[in-house]
Amino acid sequence: MIHFDNVSKFYTTKQGRHYVFKSLNVSLPTDKNIAILGPNGVGKSTLIRMMGGADMPNSGKIWSPQNISWPLGLQGGLQGSMTARENVRFVARIHGYKDTKPIEQRVIDFAEIGKFFDEPVKNYSSGMRSRITFGLTMAFDFDFDVLLIDELGAVGDANFRKKSEQLLLSKYQSTKLVMVNHSLSSLKKFCQAGVVIKNQNLCYYDELDDAIQEYQSTYVKN
DSSP, rough: OOOEEEEEEEEETTTEEEEEEEEEEEEOOOSSEEEEEEOTTSSSHHHHHHHSSSSSSSSSOOOOOEEEEEEETTOOOTTTBBBHHHHHHHHHHHHOSSSHHHHHHHHHHHHHOOGGGGGGGGSOOOHHHHHHHHHHHTTTTTTOSSSOOOOGGSSSSSSHHHHHHHHHHHHHEEEEEEOSSSHHHHHHHHEEEEEEEEETEEESSHHHHHHHHHHHHOOOOO
């Protein structure tokens, strides 16, 4: 389970605090793949970042006995002044790898960005960043129990997306997904359950079709 204990997240604006989430008290299961549903600006990426530790709530606590990945996709975090190779080496060493070359090669082969692998990440396009972030997580033999995916469909061209999707589909037995994607067809391909972000809260549905119905009735105008 992933537990949210009285979690609130807000941003300070000229009009005061803008709450994205307020007093969340919910536990999400980690035995099935979960789609995160909501319109633009409602907090989907913020939720993924907080779950992966790339962003922090203003109050409360998110915790889990499971090993949760960092966010994958356009919001994935890399140190901008370092090259992709340096980022990969740093993460590999954190995970206890003294010889980082095999991990580097896996990311090189998967990301397919050629000579830019040794250029500073701050010079990358968002798609290139995503390729490295996704490839880096895939390189670790799935030490993670849960992968956090933010807009996988935006990562790379059609061939790269297909390769990424095939890899995820092949790993269902060893890891679960929490996924943001604007394509309902993509969510149906990967996920069994859903969370609708509504009224600064998380509404969990054990069946994805029920979550989609709630999302459409709440946000999609006829």
